[in-house]
Amino acid sequence: MTLRVLNTLSGEREEFEPADPDDVLLYYCGLTVSDSAHLGHARTWVHVDTIHRWLEHLGYGVRHVENVTDVNEKITARVGERTGAGTLGDDEREVATRFTDRLLSDMRRLNLERAEVYPRVSEHVPEVIDLVETLLEKGYAYESDGSVYFDVTEFPEYGKLSNQRLEDVEAQGVDEERADKRNPADFALWKTGGVDAAAVEEHRGDDAEYADDAPTGETWDSPWGEGRPGWHIECSA
Numbered sequence: 090m091t092l093r094v095l096n097t098l099s100g101e102r103e104e105f106e107p108a109d110p111d112d113v114l115l116y117y118c119g120l121t122v123s124d125s126a127h128l129g130h131a132r133t134w135v136h137v138d139t140i141h142r143w144l145e146h147l148g149y150g151v152r153h154v155e156n157v158t159d160v161n162e163k164i165t166a167r168v169g170e171r172t173g174a175g176t177l178g179d180d181e182r183e184v185a186t187r188f189t190d191r192l193l194s195d196m197r198r199l200n201l202e203r204a205e206v207y208p209r210v211s212e213h214v215p216e217v218i219d220l221v222e223t224l225l226e227k228g229y230a231y232e233s234d235g236s237v238y239f240d241v242t243e244f245p246e247y248g249k250l251s252n253q254r255l256e257d258v259e260a261q262g263v264d265e266e267r268a269d270k271r272n273p274a275d276f277a278l279w280k281t282g283g284v285d286a287a288a289v290e291e292h293r294g295d296d297a298e299y300a301d302d303a304p305t306g307e308t309w310d311s312p313w314g315e316g317r318p319g320w321h322i323e324c325s326a
Contacts, residue, residue: 154206159189236281238275
């Protein structure tokens with residue numbers, strides 16, 4: 090038996106040939122742990138689980154890694170949110186851990202294969218910084234007011250794997266419209282400072298009650314000053 094996969098670069102279905110004839114590296118960009126899982130998350134998990142099991146059925150060893158995105162404004166916004174038994178957590182780590190544990194419990198109930206490793210972004214910030222520095226050195230990123238952005242115009246093949254054109258991406262707009270970006274479609278690799286109060290309020294529920302004022306979230310030292318990883322770089326690093 091074989092496994093045929095869709096190569097999004099060529100647009101063709103091709104026979105799967107691993108770089109290592111015995112072992113396959115399977116990476117899934119996991120969830121941003123700011124809430125409980127929903128049906129769409131479960132659907133993706135089942136897809137990944139099916140691939141995992143089929144590869145093992147074909148006789149491959151599978152090293153399955155699923156990251157945990159635990160640095161994000163949506164997580165910060167839930168710090169201090171009141172529940173029947175207290176709050177969701179007093180800081181980002183506590184909130185993220187609560188939802189990570191809940192998600193792993195949901196996966197067990199679905200009888201899904203566990204990943205071998207669940208790396209948390211908050212525990213790999215040095216690797217994030219190293220990758221951002223590499224992109225700066227290669228000319229694919231730029232610093233602006235303490236933040237670092239990926240410059241989509243400097244990478245000629247941007248969007249090639251997903252079959253998207255840059256002009257279409259720009260036409261759809263982006264989540265962060267900031268004056269310190271060169272292009273509308275550029276995205277943050279490193280954000281200066283903590284989470285501002287406006288971003289926290291944007292993600293807080295109207296019906297929820299909170300123990301504290303808007304938190305700013307955790308920050309880390311970097312060559313560009315105190316700040317936080319951008320959402321898109323967290324899976325890459």
